[in-house]
Amino acid sequence: MNIGWIGLGNMGIPIASNLIKAGLKVKVYNRTASKGEALVQQGATQAESVQELVKTSDVIFTMVSDDAAVKSLYSENNLFELAGSGKVFIDMSTVSPKTSKELFAAAKKADIAFLDAPVSGSVQPAKDGTLIVLAGGEEETYQQVKSLFEPMSKMSLYLGDSGAGSNAKLAINLLLGITVQGIAESVLFAQNQGIKTEDMLTIISESAVGTAISKMKTPSILQNEFPAAFALKHMAKDLRLASETDELLPIGESANGTFQKALANNLGDEDVMAVIEQLRGR
Numbered sequence: 001m002n003i004g005w006i007g008l009g010n011m012g013i014p015i016a017s018n019l020i021k022a023g024l025k026v027k028v029y030n031r032t033a034s035k036g037e038a039l040v041q042q043g044a045t046q047a048e049s050v051q052e053l054v055k056t057s058d059v060i061f062t063m064v065s066d067d068a069a070v071k072s073l074y075s076e077n078n079l080f081e082l083a084g085s086g087k088v089f090i091d092m093s094t095v096s097p098k099t100s101k102e103l104f105a106a107a108k109k110a111d112i113a114f115l116d117a118p119v120s121g122s123v124q125p126a127k128d129g130t131l132i133v134l135a136g137g138e139e140e141t142y143q144q145v146k147s148l149f150e151p152m153s154k155m156s157l158y159l160g161d162s163g164a165g166s167n168a169k170l171a172i173n174l175l176l177g178i179t180v181q182g183i184a185e186s187v188l189f190a191q192n193q194g195i196k197t198e199d200m201l202t203i204i205s206e207s208a209v210g211t212a213i214s215k216m217k218t219p220s221i222l223q224n225e226f227p228a229a230f231a232l233k234h235m236a237k238d239l240r241l242a243s244e245t246d247e248l249l250p251i252g253e254s255a256n257g258t259f260q261k262a263l264a265n266n267l268g269d270e271d272v273m274a275v276i277e278q279l280r281g282r
Contacts, residue, residue: 002027003148004057006050006073007064007093008035011119014126015063015092015152020044022151029053054082059145063092066237067099074103085111088145092133094118094173094234096241097163104137104162113141116162118169119153122230130154134172136164170245173238176213176272177255180235183214184276187221198222217273226274233268235259 001024005016008030020026020042028036029047036046047053050073054060060083064070070093073079079089089107091100091114100116107114114137121131133149133156135142142158149156159168183204190200201218204210220226239256242248248256262268262278270277 001025001059001148002057004029004047004053004060005044006030006053006060006062008032008039009063009065010123011092011126012063013039014123015119015131016044016061017042017127018129018151019148024148024151027053027057050077050079051082054079054087057087059088059090059148061090061092065093065234067095067241069093070095070099070103074106080107080110080112083110083112088113088115088141090115090117090145090148092117092119094169094238094241095166097166097170097245100136100166101163113138113144114162115141115145116165117149117156118165120169120172124229126152133157134159134165134168136160136166136168137162167245170238170242173235174242174248174252174255177235177239177259178251179211179213180217180272181255181258181275181279183217183221184273184279187276188279217271220271220273221276226271226277228269228271230272231268232259232262232270232272232274235272236263236268 003019003024003026005026005028016026016028016039027045027047028039029050030036040046062073064073104114115135117133117135119131119133125131129152131153133153135156135158139158159165187197187200191197205215236259239259243256258275258278262275265278267274267277
């Protein structure tokens with residue numbers, strides 16, 4: 001099985017790397033060709049064009065930044081027409097369920113299988129191969145390619161028809177946004193009452209409400225430095241997509257509003273935990 005991978009961002013590179021390490025034959029493409037050099041050294045082949053990659057691959061993964069980038073990639077390059085019938089496309093981008101359904105319909109028309117399969121997890125789980133793959137589309141297609149998810153994830157889940165993977169990704173990131181804002185608010189409340197930040201973070205992490213994310217973000221909060229593991233701009237985008245998909249309940253709406261303000265205040269390239277800076281300066 002020849003694997004094609006389009007999109008070598010912070011997540012795409014380590015995921016593609018894990019496919020190569022698993023012994024799969026992988027061809028990669030990115031508009032900035034230099035991003036593929038490390039993968040070539042690991043054994044990948046670098047395509048000179050999207051067209052070349054699609055024509056020579058049996059299963060094509062795509063992972064780009066947002067709805068506009070996904071639509072541009074597929075429509076401007078006529079990917080389904082180029083591929084011909086019988087191939088499988090797997091989009092791992094975080095996009096709206098509407099976009100996923102539109103791509104599924106276009107693929108179906110061209111006799112091509114299509115899954116929306118975004119992942120839960122950030123850069124480190126991508127490197128470790130411990131992501132969670134959230135798949136939507138036809139179950140037959142999922143079963144056909146399920147083994148390809150194993151090198152990149154600790155589990156993959158088939159969730160239902162086209163758009164189900166995208167809906168699940170928005171749901172889990174809604175919880176993530178709420179959780180990160182909750183941690184920030186708790187820390188700021190404690191600071192205002194004279195509780196040391198280090199002590200409050202210990203209480204959070206060791207209590208029943210402690211989570212992997214509270215422990216993961218403790219160093220950033222204590223150092224007041226927020227290098228992006230998951231950039232705030234991506235969280236703001238995901239919460240916006242969730243709000244466009246369905247009316248958010250009060251806590252979700254609060255998180256969406258806070259992250260949109262943080263984005264407007266130039267915190268987008270910082271880590272999601274930089275939302276504490278937005279709340280501090282409210």
